[in-house]
Amino acid sequence: MTEQSAAMSAQRRATPSAPVGAVRRVPLHAVVVGLSLFWLVPTAGLFVSSLRPASAVASTGWWTALRPPLRFTLENYAAVLGAYGLGRGFLNSLVICVPATVMPIAIGALAAYALACMPFAGRPLVLLMLVGSLVVPLQATLVPVFQLLAGWGLVGSFAAAWLAHTGYGLPFAIYLLWGSMAAIPRELLEAASIDGATALGTFLRLVIPLSVPALAALAIFQFLWVWNDLLVALIYVGGQPDVAPVTVMVSNLANSLGRDWQLLTAGAFVSMAVPLAIFFTLQTYLVRGILAGALKG
C-alpha cells in the first residue's frame, strides 16, 4: 500500500502480460471484483438503510431505494442521537478513549525507554513477563479486576475504563515502542550522555522524537481498540446513559429493538464514524502498526 511496494508490484505485474493474457485474466478480475463487492456491500446496505424512512426499511430491501423515486431522510440519525442517547454515548466514548490512549502510551514509553536504553540485571525477566502477558485472554482477569474496581468504588465510572485499558494496553504498547527505541543507534545515546544530558533530557529530546512513527501507529491502534471495545466497557463501565460508550449502547439497541432496522443501522453508523474517519485519513500508519506486530485482537 506504500508507494514503494506499489511500484514493486507494478514491476512484477508487467511480466506475464502477453496479448493472450488479457482473456485469461478475466476470471482473475471477476474474482477480485466479486470478493471486493462481498466486502463492501454489507456496509453499503447498512448506510443506505440508515437514510431510509422507517416504513420503507420495514417493507422493502435497501437495494430498492437506489431506484427512483429516491426518498432519503436524516430522521433516523436525529432519533438515535437524541432520544436513544447515542449523542451522549459518542461523547462518553471520547471521554473514555482519550485518556485510555494517552495513559498506556505515556507510561509505556517510560518503560520501553528503560528496557531499550538502560542496561540492568532484571531486564530479561521483565521482558519475559511483558511478552508473556501480551496475549493473556482478558476473560482470565475479569472477575478479580471487577472486584478490585468495585472495592475502589470505580465500577460504572470513566476511571474504571481508563485504568483497565491502561493495564490491558501496556504490554503491547511497551512491546511496540521497545522495538522502535532499541533500533536507535547506540552512538547517539552515548553522545548525549557524554554531553551531560540526563536520562529525562535524552528521553524528551532524542528518544521521543525518533519514536514518533511508532508512537503514531500505537496511538491509532490503542484509540481504535478502546473505541471499538465492548467487553471492558460492558463489565466495568456498564450501560448507564451518562457513562456508557457508543458500543455498549448500540449492542443494547441490537438486543432490545431487533426489528427497528432504521434505528439500528443509523446507530451502527454513528459508532463507525470515528473509526472510518481514522481509517481514511491514517491508513498508512494503521498498516505500519499491523506489520510491526499487532498481536492484539
Added chain:
Amino acid sequence: MSRAVVSALAGFVGVPALLAIYLVGIERLLRQVSIRRRRALQPWLWLAPALLFVAVFLIYPVGYTLVLSCLGPASRGFVGLANYRFALTNPGMILAFQNTLLWLVGFSALTVLCGLILALLTDRVAYGAAARTVLFLPQTISFVAAGVTWKFVYAFRPAGDPQIGLLNALLVGVGRTLNPVAWLVVPWVNTLALILVAVWVWTGFCVVVLLAALRAIPPDVIEAARVDGTSEWQLLRAVTLPLLGPTIGVVTTTLVIFALRAFDIIYVMTSGNFGTEVIASRMYKEMFTFQNFGRASAIATLLLAATSPAIAANVRRFRRPPEGES
C-alpha cells in the same frame, strides 16, 4: 453532564500532569544518590508505573482467577474442582466447547485462505490497492458494528413476505422455489453465519500481513523459477507458499487467539441463543447473568490454558525486539 466534564478534565490534564511530576521527581531523587546507586535504581523507577499497572491488571488477576476457580459462587468457601467438573460436563458447556472448536478451525482456516487468495490476486491487478482498502475497512470498525451490519444481511422474514435481508432476498429471488432461511436461528448454520462475520472482519488483516511477506520475497527467486519454465501453480506450491510459511504461522496464531476469546459478535447477533454460545460468551453469562464468580473463573482458567501454547510461543519468539519499526 458536569460529571463528564470533570472526568474529562481529570483525565486530559490530571494524568499527564501526574506523570510529569513523577518524572521530575525521580530525576531529583536520582541526583541525591551515588552514581552506582543511580545506575541500579534508574531503570526500575522508569519501569515502575508500567509494572504497577501490569501487576494489578494482568498478573495478579490471572493468579487470583486460579484461586477463585476453586471457590464458591460468591468467592467464599473452598469447593475443590466442582467448578471445573461443571465446566467440563455441563451440556451447555460442552456445546460451547464444540462451538469454540468450530470457531478455532473454521474461522482460522477460512480467514487464512481468504487472506492468502486475496493477497495473491490483488497483487496482480492494477486496482489492487483500492481492493485492499475495501477489504481492510471492516478491520477498523467494532465487532458491534460488524454484528449489526451482518444481522441486517441475515434478516429473515417468513416465506411470502418481502425479504429485507440481502441474503434471503438473493435466495428467494434467484432460486424461485427456495425458502428463506433463518440464518441466526437454525443450529450450526447460525454458528457458521457468525464465523463468516469474523472472517469478513479479519481477512483485511491477513491480506495486509501476507502481502508484506509476499513482497519481501526476493524478485530474483521468482524470476529464476520462471526462467526454469515453472508454471504459476507450481511456483505457488514450491516457492511462494513455503516462503510464506512462517508468516502464515504468525497470522494463524493471532486468529486462533481471537477465536478463543470471540465474544462481541455472538453477544450482539444472537446473545448466545439458539445454540451459538462459545466459551468466552458462556464465561460472561456465568459472571454477569448468574453472578457465579467461581464457575466464571473456572471457565476463564480453561480459556487461559487453551491460550497458553500461544503465550509460550510468543515468549520464545519475541525475546528480541520486533523488526520493521524505526
